[in-house]
Amino acid sequence: MHPTAARTGVLLINLGTPEAPTPKAVRRYLREFLSDPRVVEIPRVLWWPILNLVVLRIRSRKSAHAYRTIWTERGSPLLAYTQDLRDRLAADGRFAAVEIAMRYGNPSVRLKLEELRNRVETIVVLPLYPQYSAATTGSAFDAVCDTLKTWRHIPSLHFIGDYHRSPKYLEAVAASIRSFWQEHGRPERLVFSFHGLPKRCIDRGDPYASQCQATAQGIARLLELSDDEWLLAYQSRFGRAEWLRPYCIDTLRKLPSQGIRHVDVVCPGFAVDCLETLEEIAIANRNEFLGAGGKNYRYIPALNASPAHADILIGLLEPYLALTA
Numbered sequence: 001m002h003p004t005a006a007r008t009g010v011l012l013i014n015l016g017t018p019e020a021p022t023p024k025a026v027r028r029y030l031r032e033f034l035s036d037p038r039v040v041e042i043p044r045v046l047w048w049p050i051l052n053l054v055v056l057r058i059r060s061r062k063s064a065h066a067y068r069t070i071w072t073e074r075g076s077p078l079l080a081y082t083q084d085l086r087d088r089l090a091a092d093g094r095f096a097a098v099e100i101a102m103r104y105g106n107p108s109v110r111l112k113l114e115e116l117r118n119r120v121e122t123i124v125v126l127p128l129y130p131q132y133s134a135a136t137t138g139s140a141f142d143a144v145c146d147t148l149k150t151w152r153h154i155p156s157l158h159f160i161g162d163y164h165r166s167p168k169y170l171e172a173v174a175a176s177i178r179s180f181w182q183e184h185g186r187p188e189r190l191v192f193s194f195h196g197l198p199k200r201c202i203d204r205g206d207p208y209a210s211q212c213q214a215t216a217q218g219i220a221r222l223l224e225l226s227d228d229e230w231l232l233a234y235q236s237r238f239g240r241a242e243w244l245r246p247y248c249i250d251t252l253r254k255l256p257s258q259g260i261r262h263v264d265v266v267c268p269g270f271a272v273d274c275l276e277t278l279e280e281i282a283i284a285n286r287n288e289f290l291g292a293g294g295k296n297y298r299y300i301p302a303l304n305a306s307p308a309h310a311d312i313l314i315g316l317l318e319p320y321l322a323l324t325a
Contacts, residue, residue: 007096007120007121007122008095008096008120008121008122008123008124008320008321009095009096009097009098009099009116009119009120009122009123009124010089010095010097010098010099010123010124010125010126010317011099011100011101011109011112011113011116011123011124011125011126011144012082012085012086012089012098012099012100012101012126012127012128012313013100013101013102013103013109013125013126013127013128013140013143013144014078014079014082014100014101014102014103014127014128014271014272015033015078015102015103015104015136015274016029016032016033016078016102016103016104016105017029017075017076017078017079017102017105017274017275018030018064018067018076018105019075019105019106020075021064021067021068021071022064023060023061023064024060025064026059026060026061026063026064026067027056027060029104029105030055030056030059030060030063031051031052031056032104032105033104034051034055034056035051036104036135036139038134038135038138038139038142039135039139041198041200041201063275066275066279066280067275067279069279069283070275070278070279076274077272077273077274077278078272078273078274078275079102081272081273081302081304081305082100082128082271082272083100084304084305085100085128085271085272085304085305085309085310085313086098086099086100087305088305088307088309088310089310089313089314089317092310092314094314094317094318094321095124095317095321096119096120097115097116097119097120099112099115099116100112101113103136103139103140103143109140109143109144109147110143110146110147113144113147113148114147117151117155120155121155121156122155122156122157122158122320123155123156123157123158124157124158124159124160124317124320125140125141125144125157125158125159125160126160126313126316126317127140127141127160128271128272129162129269129271130162130163130164130166130169130211130215130268130269130271131162131164131194131208131211131212131215131269132161132162132164132206132207132208132211133197133201133206133208134201134206135197135201137161137162141159144157144159158320160316160317162211163312163316164211164212164214164215165211165214165215165218166312166315166316168311168312168315169312170215170218170219170222171222172303172306172308172309172311172312173219173266173268173303174219174222174223175308176266176300176301176303176306176308177190177219177223177264177266177300178223180264180298180300181264184298187262187263187264187296187298188260188261188262188263189229189230189231189255189260189262189263189264190220190223190225190229190230190231190263190264190265190266191230191231191232191233191248191251191252191263191264191265191266192212192215192216192219192220192230192231192232192233192266192267192268193232193233193234193235193248193265193266193267193281194212194215194216194232194233194234194235194267194268194269195234195235195236195269195270195276196234196235196236196237196238196243196244196247197209197234197243197244198239198241198242198243198244199241199242199243199244199245200241200242202244208244209244212232212234212269213232215268215269216230216232216268219268231246231251232246233246233247233248233251233252234246234247234248235247235248235249235267235276235280235281235285236276236280237249248265248281248285249285249288252285252288252289252292252294252297253288253289253292254292255289255292255294256289256292256293256294257292257293260294261293261294261295261296262294262295262296262297263289263294263296263297263298264297264298264299264300265281265285265297265298265299265300266299266300267281267302270302271302271303271309272302272303272304272305273301273302273304277299277301277302281299282299285297286299
């Protein structure tokens with residue numbers, strides 16, 4: 001039997017998803033997402049007409065098509081896997097309540113905090129982003145504060161900012177890769193692909209790039225890879241501004257001409273599989289690599305709701321359990 005903090009609740013926060021793979025639902029989701037000043041750091045007076053008159057009109061239909069290629073009977077993979085992960089943590093029995101919220105879309109952060117409000121006295125918030133960025137973890141913190149500032153009684157609150165160097169996290173990703181290679185064989189090159197970020201964010205002090213590099217290096221070290229057996233790249237670039245380099249799509253297009261025709265791609269920055277991994281990496285980028293002359297391209301799935309992933313999160317939460325038990 002595990003010790004239980006009877007008055008402690010956990011809120012897991014993920015990015016979010018549209019409610020359906022339709023242009024209307026995607027437009028509603030993208031409007032909320034891209035209206036966040038943490039996500040798009042452009043003055044509102046300039047960004048608002050661009051967003052509503054150009055971006056939403058073009059991207060909503062295109063993104064809806066992409067979502068349809070990965071939609072499941074349970075709906076969005078991101079939401080389904082996050083729900084399954086929540087169920088694993090809840091079944092462990094160490095906390096009075098474990099809830100999930102989406103930063104954009106439903107279930108909202110406000111709704112889930114309100115549900116925890118009368119059930120617990122201490123809340124531990126864990127955004128499911130191993131690497132910190134103001135656009136993700138910082139925005140999740142904003143959403144929590146926007147709700148709590150309306151409460152007269154604020155509970156004890158603990159917020160986990162990142163876990164990019166957590167030994168359990170690094171080993172779990174490495175173990176997942178080892179298991180994949182045992183079944184399918186090793187590639188010529190392992191590509192670590194992380195979500196991109198505008199370079200100006202790093203210039204302003206965001207630690208995201210250095211944390212991505214530390215994660216990739218840590219996993220490569222556990223796999224005992226030499227420097228010429230792996231590389232790091234950034235995906236999902238949006239707009240015309242310069243983003244973190246190298247760009248994943250450009251890297252994959254160039255590798256065959258360098259004699260690298262067999263690659264595996266893993267995305268350690270994504271806690272669960274979603275549009276950016278299942279459609280962009282596993283489908284679109286695969287087609288680009290093969291079209292450039294590559295012969296074998298494989299995507300290694302995210303940790304999703306695996307027992308190892310639940311164990312990582314429990315390890316991150318245990319210190320707060322000890323404080324409140």
